[in-house]
Amino acid sequence: MPARRSELRAQRVRAARLFLLPMMAALILVAAWPLLRTIYFSFTDTTLSDLSGGRWVGFDNYLSVRTLSSGRVVYRGTLVDPAWWNAVWNTFRFAIVSVAIETVLGLMVALVLNAEFRGRALARAAILIPWAIPTIVSAKMWAWLFNDQFGMVNDILLKLGLISQKIAWTASPDTAMLAVLVVDVWKTTPFMALLCLAGLQMIPRDIYEASRIDGVHPVQVFFRITLPLVKPALMVAVIFRLLDALRIFDLIYVLTPNSSATKTMSVVSRENLIDFDKFAYGSAQSTLLFLIIALSVILYIWLGRVDLGGQKQ
Amino acid sequence: MNAIKTTAFYLIVAIIVVVSVFPFYYAIITSFKSGTALFEVDYWPTSFSLRNYADMFRQGDFGGNILNSVFVATLTVALALLLGMTAAYALARVPFRGRTPLLLTILAVSMFPQIAVLAGLFELIRFVGIFNTPWALILSYTIFTLPFTVWVLTTFMRDLPVEIEEAAIVDGASPWVVITRVFLPLMWPALVTTGLLAFIGAWNEFLFALTFTSSDTTRTVPVAIALLSGATQYETPWGIITAASVIVTLPLVGLVLIFQRKIVAGLTAGGVKG
Numbered sequence: 001m002p003a004r005r006s007e008l009r010a011q012r013v014r015a016a017r018l019f020l021l022p023m024m025a026a027l028i029l030v031a032a033w034p035l036l037r038t039i040y041f042s043f044t045d046t047t048l049s050d051l052s053g054g055r056w057v058g059f060d061n062y063l064s065v066r067t068l069s070s071g072r073v074v075y076r077g078t079l080v081d082p083a084w085w086n087a088v089w090n091t092f093r094f095a096i097v098s099v100a101i102e103t104v105l106g107l108m109v110a111l112v113l114n115a116e117f118r119g120r121a122l123a124r125a126a127i128l129i130p131w132a133i134p135t136i137v138s139a140k141m142w143a144w145l146f147n148d149q150f151g152m153v154n155d156i157l158l159k160l161g162l163i164s165q166k167i168a169w170t171a172s173p174d175t176a177m178l179a180v181l182v183v184d185v186w187k188t189t190p191f192m193a194l195l196c197l198a199g200l201q202m203i204p205r206d207i208y209e210a211s212r213i214d215g216v217h218p219v220q221v222f223f224r225i226t227l228p229l230v231k232p233a234l235m236v237a238v239i240f241r242l243l244d245a246l247r248i249f250d251l252i253y254v255l256t257p258n259s260s261a262t263k264t265m266s267v268v269s270r271e272n273l274i275d276f277d278k279f280a281y282g283s284a285q286s287t288l289l290f291l292i293i294a295l296s297v298i299l300y301i302w303l304g305r306v307d308l309g310g311q312k313q
Numbered sequence: 314m315n316a317i318k319t320t321a322f323y324l325i326v327a328i329i330v331v332v333s334v335f336p337f338y339y340a341i342i343t344s345f346k347s348g349t350a351l352f353e354v355d356y357w358p359t360s361f362s363l364r365n366y367a368d369m370f371r372q373g374d375f376g377g378n379i380l381n382s383v384f385v386a387t388l389t390v391a392l393a394l395l396l397g398m399t400a401a402y403a404l405a406r407v408p409f410r411g412r413t414p415l416l417l418t419i420l421a422v423s424m425f426p427q428i429a430v431l432a433g434l435f436e437l438i439r440f441v442g443i444f445n446t447p448w449a450l451i452l453s454y455t456i457f458t459l460p461f462t463v464w465v466l467t468t469f470m471r472d473l474p475v476e477i478e479e480a481a482i483v484d485g486a487s488p489w490v491v492i493t494r495v496f497l498p499l500m501w502p503a504l505v506t507t508g509l510l511a512f513i514g515a516w517n518e519f520l521f522a523l524t525f526t527s528s529d530t531t532r533t534v535p536v537a538i539a540l541l542s543g544a545t546q547y548e549t550p551w552g553i554i555t556a557a558s559v560i561v562t563l564p565l566v567g568l569v570l571i572f573q574r575k576i577v578a579g580l581t582a583g584g585v586k587g
Contacts, residue, residue: 008482013407013409015403015487016402016406016407016409019399019403019488020400020415022400023399023400023459023463026392026396027419027422027456027460030430030434030452031422031425033433033437034431034432034434035425035433037432037433037436038430038432041432041433051439112325117322117323117326122330123326123329125570125573126329126330126334127329128570129333129337129566129569130333130337132513132562132566132569132570133562133565133566134535134561134565135519135535136517136519136539137538138336140538140539140554140555141336141337141555141558142336144339144554145339149352150352150551152354152356155354190333198577243424247426247427247428249428249520253523254519265428266428266520269428270428270431270524273428274524286426286428286432287429289429290425290426293424
């Protein structure tokens with residue numbers, strides 16, 4: 001009997017390996033290999049027109065130090081490129097602010113939707129709409145709303161007396177990032193709200209009943225009971241959103257093209273890769289973005305483990 | 314006191330609903346305006362003209378763009394479900410060494426920034442000769458549809474009862490039969506959910522579609538809308554843009570509203586339980 005069972009097991013493990021093969025092949029083909037190629041390109045001088053003719057140049061795309069015959073020392077490379085660091089700053093600025101706002105607003109919307117009231121289904125359906133709209137369409141819709149001549153935003157603000165003249169929301173460097181944040185918050189808060197709502201709905205109702213009977217103030221209930229219980233779900237949502245925000249491309253490219261106030265690392269990388277034909281340079285920047293994201297994930301996991309270790313109940 | 318609280322609550326609900334829906338509503342009423350009416354700000358519908366919708370199909374090859382998007386998204390979903398289903402069976406039902414690290418690696422792939430693989434994919438696509446064809450997109454979209462699909466399907470399959478599978482094995486069913494005859498019917502809800510989410514993801518994708526296609530006839534809808542321009546370079550055809558936006562969004566909104574529960578379940582399965 002045992003021999004038959006272990007033979008069956010071996011057969012199943014063999015079948016499992018076979019079944020995993022197509023998916024593994026696909027992922028290696030589409031993810032692992034291209035990533036390695038991009039990293040390779042960053043160490044060469046490949047151009048768009050001659051993808052196979054690149055020569056090894058080492059770290060030159062990242063940082064190169066050259067002493068000219070005049071004695072002047074010249075630093076080149078993306079690590080000393082102000083446009084790159086501007087993009088890094090834009091990206092982090094965008095990511096942190098947008099995720100913070102979306103988490104707070106999302107939690108608030110989730111709390112509202114967690115309550116029982118008439119029209120709850122309608123409200124839940126309504127908030128799905130911003131999420132369902134394709135990013136490009138959202139960008140165009142809001143570009144229309146933000147239009148400086150005919151846009152509704154300027155119209156309302158003027159009528160309410162909050163501004164004295166029309167603002168070029170997407171063109172002006174002062175307001176471009178604000179415009180991007182508004183659209184992203186509008187588009188992504190529903191997603192955060194849904195994740196928070198799922199977390200909230202896993203909290204057993206009895207806890208609320210008990211606290212109500214004990215006469216605990218609602219604000220206390222939120223901070224002492226609700227928040228700690230929803231925190232795990234919240235933390236997962238936050239890290240996913242943060243990683244998404246760090247690699248953002250579509251919204252910036254369509255809403256505020258060519259705006260140095262909003263260009264993120266992805267936008268700048270693609271610009272160099274495709275538009276400026278600085279293929280190897282763009283590859284270096286793409287690699288840096290990948291490293292930043294990888295580091296962020298490792299940091300998050302490490303912090304999470306430390307937290308868990310210290311909080312032994 | 315209670316009346317004030319209730320009113321305040323419903324006011325907040327109203328604000329949430331209006332803010333969510335208004336931009337799309339505004340796009341719809343704008344799409345029905347034509348000529349100089351476009352340049353007036355109205356909060357209620359003032360005209361009803363279908364001219365923008367007619368003009369829209371004369372721009373480039375918009376009808377073809379829609380078909381391209383449908384084609385690419387459908388095949389992407391089929392591929393993701395096929396590969397995901399088989400992989401999920403191995404990951405969920407058969408214990409083997411290295412299973413957890415493998416699952417984590419797959420999850421890690423979904424965190425790749427698309428730009429990081431753009432250069433490599435560009436070379437690969439050129440090499441295989443599928444540049445400027447829908448196949449380039451179908452291939453590259455698997456980088457984000459596959460990890461998610463595998464993850465959700467694995468989670469779902471893990472919860473299926475062992476007895477059914479054991480009964481089938483005792484009856485002499487091969488693993489392939491177990492998947493197609495026994496698990497497939499049970500997995501229906503999960504397949505619909507991941508299929509929908511993969512479809513939406515593929516439909517909306519922009520970066521790869523922008524980079525790997527170069528002519529009007531092969532473009533997908535998001536790129537077509539982003540590149541819509543008027544007769545002169547200074548004129549932005551807002552009427553046509555809003556009309557295109559509405560056409561492209563209505564089916565999506567419809568799908569999402571109909572399959573609300575499933576979509577929410579799929580999103581939270583990845584985020585909360587995972």
